[in-house]
Amino acid sequence: MNPLLHHVVTRIRSAECIGGTHLSMKAELPSDAIKEALAVEVPRLLKERHVEGVSIALISERKIVLTVGYGLRNAVTGAPLTPQTIFEAYSLTKPLVAYRALNLCQNGVLDLDRPLDDYRNTPYIGHDHRAGRITARTVLAHTSGLPDDETERRITFTPGAQWSYSTQGYCLLQQVIDQITAERFDETMKRHILDPLVMPSSSFVWEDRFESVMAQGHTTHGIPQGDRQIRVADADSLLTTASDYATFVVACMWPDGGESIDQPSRQMMQPQVSVTDNLYWGLGWGIEETDDGVLLWHIGGGTGAPFQNFVGVSASHGFGIVILTNSANGGAIFEPLIRMITGRSFALFKFVRDYFYG
8 A cells, every 4th residue: 555545544544433533625635546545445335334336426626526436236236336327316306406496586487485385276285374384495495394205295383493304395396396387397407407517327217228327226235126217207306427416516516617606506505494503404405514614415315215325515615525325225334435535524424314314
């Protein structure tokens, strides 16, 4: 092992032992050194945490500097996972939905604070007067009062009163976007996000061309699951690669390639509600305030989901990381990977373990 790599790996292992150090959210080492460190440590981590495969895209200085894949696309066939492998993004879809919604707001087509029922032909929940308080803002900030379960159509608390994660709320917003754009959701997202940003390996519905590059999700016991082959797009249906998703992150945060941030992105990163100490939710992103600036983040896939994914980005540092895994155990590698890259710990991971995997 060369001296630089030895230093990186030593720092990684020390950070895991003592709970991390508080360094900058910048990738402090050259990308080739980080790639060498990942090549040593990630296979070890996959084996240790029983994760079949992972694809990682790293952003530094507002550019994608590294995309790598490790492990297996399918544990039974032994097909290797590569940077071209496609994953089910699950809830990593939500920041794209939020960005599209805020663009519609910017164009005057959607109002953040107008009841979503105003855009529908029929009330979403007709028997509860509180439904009139469900707006795009409350949905994007997960304060809508709607439960996470999409089959349980009811209001659990007064919209705007508190935070509670809700996929159902995002699906309601997606239906409203369909209504006001008069387009199928997959078509409007392709026309306004995927194509303009040049995300050629992404789609909101299954495409037959994905067959040879699609990752198989795996259970906690490593059993491959069949492709869902999603035919109807919704707020959780994005299929993508780590590189494509990082392309969205870069364009969302720094649309001109410089330090400026556009209006929808600024809105996304403004805290709307407190979640727990130092953790907030904006209009589409989780937000952690640290002594080194703000980290925006999101996960995709909760307990038992055969794909587990994570994205974290610091707009002020020009840094970001996308982690896509094809394992129900994938959430176990998020924190050590982030420590490996940044050299520090984040409070969000305890919250994620307790709330999404508890």
